[in-house]
Amino acid sequence: MSNDIKDCPVCGETIKQSAIKCRFCNTDLLAFKAGQEAEIEKPLYSGHPAIIHSVWQWIPIVLTLGIAYLFYWFTSIGITYQITTQRIKIERGVLSKAKDSVELFTIEHFDLHKPLGMRLAGYCVLRLRSSDTDFQTVSIYGIQNLESLADTLRECSLRERTRRRITSIIQP
Ligand SMILES: [Zn+2]
Incomplete structure (x- = not known):
């Protein structure tokens, strides 16, 4: 009963x-x-971009007998992505850190690009443009399955925007 x-x-x-x-x-x-x-924030991706995300990177690596790889490795660990269902945080720098954080609902454009070198390596790049003027266009790259992640982010952004609009109607 x-x-x-x-x-x-x-x-x-x-x-x-x-x-x-x-x-x-x-x-x-x-x-x-x-x-x-x-309303519950869920993590979608957390980590660095792949060290090798474009086949063109192999050219300097071969030419410098591998030294360029160290440079790419250093670049990779210097960038940390924290992507959730509500916001994207990008941390740059190994020693001194600069942080970018953007709420998904402020993102107006999710543009997916597949330059040849990246496509051959199995990667693509996602460009985000926000209505938040503090946050300029940012590119996210070197993430596996970025294409499906981009779809999820679009959905989350839309849902979040709808939810906020509803909340702002209810609250006088
Ligand atoms: Zn009731």
């Missing part, structure tokens, strides 16, 4: 477990749950 009922998360009245809409306050319970889940 008690497994068959639950409390409405909005008004607290007792409703059926299977209810998708509260019969007391009319809340769409599925939308309410989806909204709550969207």
